[in-house]
Amino acid sequence: MFGGNDFMNAFRLRWNQALGRETFASPPAPVTLREQLTHFGLKKQSARSVATRGPAAAPATPSGTICASAAENDRIANWRCVAFMLAASTAVEKHAKSRHNCPTDAPVRPYFIQTSSPDSCDPAVDLRAGISSPEARIPAWYLYDEIGSRLFDVITVLPDYYPTRTEAAIFARHLPEMAKVTDLENGSLIDLGAGSCDKAPGLFPFVKPRQYVPVDISVEHLRATVTRLQREHQDVEMIGVGTDFSNNLVIPGQVRTERRLFFYPGSSIGNFTPSEANSFLQQVRSQMRKDGALWIGIDLVKDHTTLERAYDDVLGVTAAFNLNMLLNVNRIAGTNFEPAHWQHRALFNADDSRIEMLLEAKAKTVVRWPDGERSFSAGERIHTENSYKYTPDSFRALLEQAGLRTIGMWTDERQWFAFFAAVLA
Ligand SMILES: C[S@@+](CC[C@H](N)C(=O)[O-])C[C@H]1O[C@@H](n2cnc3c(N)ncnc32)[C@H](O)[C@@H]1O
Numbered sequence: 001m002f003g004g005n006d007f008m009n010a011f012r013l014r015w016n017q018a019l020g021r022e023t024f025a026s027p028p029a030p031v032t033l034r035e036q037l038t039h040f041g042l043k044k045q046s047a048r049s050v051a052t053r054g055p056a057a058a059p060a061t062p063s064g065t066i067c068a069s070a071a072e073n074d075r076i077a078n079w080r081c082v083a084f085m086l087a088a089s090t091a092v093e094k095h096a097k098s099r100h101n102c103p104t105d106a107p108v109r110p111y112f113i114q115t116s117s118p119d120s121c122d123p124a125v126d127l128r129a130g131i132s133s134p135e136a137r138i139p140a141w142y143l144y145d146e147i148g149s150r151l152f153d154v155i156t157v158l159p160d161y162y163p164t165r166t167e168a169a170i171f172a173r174h175l176p177e178m179a180k181v182t183d184l185e186n187g188s189l190i191d192l193g194a195g196s197c198d199k200a201p202g203l204f205p206f207v208k209p210r211q212y213v214p215v216d217i218s219v220e221h222l223r224a225t226v227t228r229l230q231r232e233h234q235d236v237e238m239i240g241v242g243t244d245f246s247n248n249l250v251i252p253g254q255v256r257t258e259r260r261l262f263f264y265p266g267s268s269i270g271n272f273t274p275s276e277a278n279s280f281l282q283q284v285r286s287q288m289r290k291d292g293a294l295w296i297g298i299d300l301v302k303d304h305t306t307l308e309r310a311y312d313d314v315l316g317v318t319a320a321f322n323l324n325m326l327l328n329v330n331r332i333a334g335t336n337f338e339p340a341h342w343q344h345r346a347l348f349n350a351d352d353s354r355i356e357m358l359l360e361a362k363a364k365t366v367v368r369w370p371d372g373e374r375s376f377s378a379g380e381r382i383h384t385e386n387s388y389k390y391t392p393d394s395f396r397a398l399l400e401q402a403g404l405r406t407i408g409m410w411t412d413e414r415q416w417f418a419f420f421a422a423v424l425a
Helices: 004-018 021-025 033-039 046-052 069-101 122-131 146-156 163-183 219-232 274-286 304-310 319-334 392-403
Strands: 111-114 187-191 211-216 237-242 261-266 293-299 341-349 354-361 363-368 372-376 381-388 403-409 417-424
Touching: 111 219, 122 319, 122 372, 146 219, 163 293, 163 304, 163 403, 163 417, 187 381, 211 219, 219 237, 274 392, 304 341, 304 354, 319 341, 319 354, 319 381, 363 417, 392 403, 392 417
Parallel strands: 111 237, 187 211, 187 261, 211 237, 261 293
Antiparallel strands: 293 417, 341 354, 354 381, 363 372, 403 417
């Protein structure tokens, strides 16, 4: 039998592993979900067992008793949360596979290209500078490592997260009309920030692309996704592009220049400030000819409670998504962030019309890296993501400024989300 102390020691050991302290020294590379769960000391849990018995268990408690302080209980709750989300992610993955009826032994391989932007600087240097600045910040794309990409998939099916569902309802209703307006059959469908490529296959029957080009910074996640997708759609040539397009959008030469349809759903453009969004849209424009188009989804301004709940859901999945960023930053920048010392915040900034995601220090804490450190006082925050909300008019104006002309706009009954089609002005 484990005593309370034995259990807490075993728990601490595993929790430290979960926080990447060991992986920091000699990083194993968990690739499959099973490997990730094993890495976390967890067993794979079926979707049914998640539904009937609740979240996957935290490390076994043979004695059944835990003598833990409030802080340790907090950690156990966090652990259970991570376990739950990995299990939930399995359920989502299984659902996606069964939905697509994926044949696993088909021989086709997609083409995959990993590029880095020519003017990109050392991410570690960049990250340490952001953390050291008086108003500490971490760029939003560091949310998307392998675990972050999976957590985002779970977020999209949460009751509080309306954007994905609302956008899907717009597609379900208007896709035939959208395809007719742009008329881009037999071209290249370029999916910007494709993530798990869940949305684009639904467009294939309408857009009938010759090439499908998913682009994403979460390289390993994208590689696995596009490999699966190529097996399911062998008639479409797939070119996966792993790249950071925040400073420079590079579309490789293998992608045909004729009839390009840029697809940027999910309101991801909202992660850029309006001026960054303007330069990003100009880059998209520069990669598009007169026979091309852009389809882009945006989240519309609405009541603050709905907005804040979407980014701070009751199950704590978005909180884990935000906190997981610290583990990713530890790996890249050599920092020693302790996620348990931070809490997630999501606040609507009405002046700038944006949701701000933040990580707030629970108490005074010092973050160290090989040649520096930054002290945070209790309550001090790190800015991790913006999500700008537009009105139909303000977004149309943004497109115009970037040299793009709106040829169609579709929205839902509540006017919560909008999808634009635009071409060269
Ligand atoms: C909000 S998710 C949207 C995923 C999917 N398109 C959807 O609509 O559900 C944003 C996606 O953009 C990717 N991303 C974020 N910043 C990026 C960057 N700078 N370069 C390339 N991809 C990026 C992320 O990895 C993530 O998959």
